Amino acid sequence: MKVPLSEAQRQLIIKMAQGMRLKDHRDIEGNKYFVIYSPDGRGDVVSREDVEALVEAGLVSSNKKFPSATYWLTEAGQALAQSML
Amino acid sequence: MLKNLIIPKFKNNSKEPKRLWLDLGDLGDLVNPAGPHEQWQDHGMGLLRTILHQNGLMTDMFSTRQCTSWEEVERRMKGYDMLIMNVRSYTYPIAYRAAKIFKRINPHGIVLTGGMHATVALDEMLSVPEFDKICQGPGENVIVNLVANPDAFPRVVLGIGAKSMAEWPMIDRTLWPEPASAKLKARFNWPLEPECGWGPPPVATILTSRVCPWQCAFCNENSYIPNMGRRPVDMVIEELNYLDETYGPIGSVVIHDSMFFQNPSWLEEWLDKYPKYANKTWPYWAAARADTVRQWPELFEALVRKTNWHIVSIGFESGSDRVLKILNKECTEEDNYFAIDLLTRIGDDMEAKGLEPPIFWSNIMLGIPGETREDAFKTMRMLKYTKRIMPSISFYAPYPGSALGHQLIAEGKSLMTKENYHRYPDDEKVKGIDYNFYRDLLSGKYDDEINRGLATIRQQRSNYWDALAKA
Numbered sequence: 001m002k003v004p005l006s007e008a009q010r011q012l013i014i015k016m017a018q019g020m021r022l023k024d025h026r027d028i029e030g031n032k033y034f035v036i037y038s039p040d041g042r043g044d045v046v047s048r049e050d051v052e053a054l055v056e057a058g059l060v061s062s063n064k065k066f067p068s069a070t071y072w073l074t075e076a077g078q079a080l081a082q083s084m085l
Numbered sequence: 086m087l088k089n090l091i092i093p094k095f096k097n098n099s100k101e102p103k104r105l106w107l108d109l110g111d112l113g114d115l116v117n118p119a120g121p122h123e124q125w126q127d128h129g130m131g132l133l134r135t136i137l138h139q140n141g142l143m144t145d146m147f148s149t150r151q152c153t154s155w156e157e158v159e160r161r162m163k164g165y166d167m168l169i170m171n172v173r174s175y176t177y178p179i180a181y182r183a184a185k186i187f188k189r190i191n192p193h194g195i196v197l198t199g200g201m202h203a204t205v206a207l208d209e210m211l212s213v214p215e216f217d218k219i220c221q222g223p224g225e226n227v228i229v230n231l232v233a234n235p236d237a238f239p240r241v242v243l244g245i246g247a248k249s250m251a252e253w254p255m256i257d258r259t260l261w262p263e264p265a266s267a268k269l270k271a272r273f274n275w276p277l278e279p280e281c282g283w284g285p286p287p288v289a290t291i292l293t294s295r296v297c298p299w300q301c302a303f304c305n306e307n308s309y310i311p312n313m314g315r316r317p318v319d320m321v322i323e324e325l326n327y328l329d330e331t332y333g334p335i336g337s338v339v340i341h342d343s344m345f346f347q348n349p350s351w352l353e354e355w356l357d358k359y360p361k362y363a364n365k366t367w368p369y370w371a372a373a374r375a376d377t378v379r380q381w382p383e384l385f386e387a388l389v390r391k392t393n394w395h396i397v398s399i400g401f402e403s404g405s406d407r408v409l410k411i412l413n414k415e416c417t418e419e420d421n422y423f424a425i426d427l428l429t430r431i432g433d434d435m436e437a438k439g440l441e442p443p444i445f446w447s448n449i450m451l452g453i454p455g456e457t458r459e460d461a462f463k464t465m466r467m468l469k470y471t472k473r474i475m476p477s478i479s480f481y482a483p484y485p486g487s488a489l490g491h492q493l494i495a496e497g498k499s500l501m502t503k504e505n506y507h508r509y510p511d512d513e514k515v516k517g518i519d520y521n522f523y524r525d526l527l528s529g530k531y532d533d534e535i536n537r538g539l540a541t542i543r544q545q546r547s548n549y550w551d552a553l554a555k556a
Contacts, residue, residue, distance in 0.1 A: 072528065
């Protein structure tokens with residue numbers, strides 16, 4: 001089944017395929033946010049809705065670790081990334 | 086019905102101190118959670134509050150997870166004489182902040198703490214003057230006296246546990262915090278729990294045993310919590326039936342035991358009675374070890390097939406004997422592959438009969454000190470080889486309280502500190518580990534290398550099973 005992706009979601013898939021890593025974070029003030037990290041450690045906050053949509057579509061999965069999980073491309077996500085690169 | 090289900094009702098005496106049990110977790114987790122696990126309830130708190138209330142020591146309770154700001158936490162804590170908290174490592178910063186606020190707004194109040202963090206990181210707790218009493222170890226046989234008369238105890242209290250879980254009352258689950266938004270209430274199923282991907286909702290979480298008796302170098306929980314008798318099978322089933330009839334219907338069960346697949350005599354009784362006497366043979370999640378699966382394969386297979394053990398959690402940790410030895414896992418590569426092959430065979434057979442096949446939930450560790458690239462490839466190969474698996478992969482973390490953690494901290498190799506280890510702010514937890522390699526590994530850059538060895542393993546395993554079948 002083809003899933004319609006937004007441009008932001010497509011970019012997120014491409015960045016993960018290029019070796020950037022997606023993590024979720026939370027802080028003691030109750031903030032929860034997702035960050036995509038480049039290999040040099042710089043991070044950009046990405047939309048929680050976009051990540052949840054990719055997880056829902058089966059393109060991204062995580063190690064389901066609490067309280068901070070690391071995300072990666074599933075096989076379907078990797079295949080999609082290959083077609084986009 | 087069990088006698089221990091009946092909870093005596095005591096009127097709150099106005100002369101009694103006002104006691105607050107604060108359930109700990111990140112702000113907002115019971116308002117707008119980001120994932121399922123943060124919504125799980127605290128069995129320790131449920132058990133200890135049940136014991137207190139049965140003994141006439143009433144407590145109010147709210148959860149930091151029900152609040153969206155620290156101002157709200159402060160407002161709700163005002164006016165109490167006693168604050169009680171069950172502190173885990175990942176909730177330690179919240180407990181610390183809550184204690185500071187409590188003391189500021191209730192200067193004559195007393196703060197009682199206990200829990201796993203108090204047990205494994207006493208020094209850290211001792212350095213916080215707001216923690217008036219710190220109970221180490223199990224608290225079920227000391228909490229009544231401690232709460233009733235805290236002045237009679239020293240600052241550090243050695244907990245007293247039950248000899249058997251048969252002595253525990255059934256948890257009154259209405260003492261657990263409720264979801265705090267209409268949206269979450271609609272799908273939470275309180276006082277049962279929401280689904281987390283392991284089985285249909287509502288979920289009943291339960292404990293049948295306490296403490297894993299093995300001595301893995303990354304865990305060592307049995308160094309801190311004494312062994313105790315397992316909860317009798319009849320009590321477990323009666324509790325599930327009670328929950329089903331009172332709050333259900335239950336959709337699935339999560340058996341939270343660190344190690345469910347131990348004590349064959351208990352497991353045989355479970356095998357006999359759960360399908361017969363439970364209102365329904367609900368599918369469940371429970372943990373095993375690869376070596377015990379290999380030791381008792383018939384029992385394992387019977388449990389999977391007849392008791393609906395649908396999600397089999399096994400901490401394979403690594404696909405390399407070298408690393409398994411470093412971790413003192415006492416399992417081998419062959420044990421892991423044996424368990425994988427067995428569950429695959431059972432799953433294929435069930436699928437052929439139109440049944441839903443069982444699945445592994447497996448904890449996997451990478452970035453273990455001493456692990457070579459080839460070790461890591463072997464682990465990834467093992468994962469790829471496994472037909473039905475939900476992998477939970479993480480980088481090794483040198484926690485205080487574990488043997489390997491102690492060693493790495495002493496050698497100055499841990500990158501985790503008291504300030505950050507609760508929050509997992511980064512992947513990098515040990516000096517000298519090439520984390521860029523692991524990130525590349527997880528992003529698929531070495532898939533060709535991993536896949537090259539995979540065909541050989543598939544052939545070897547096929548030959549192994551052929552040989553076994555012929556034998």
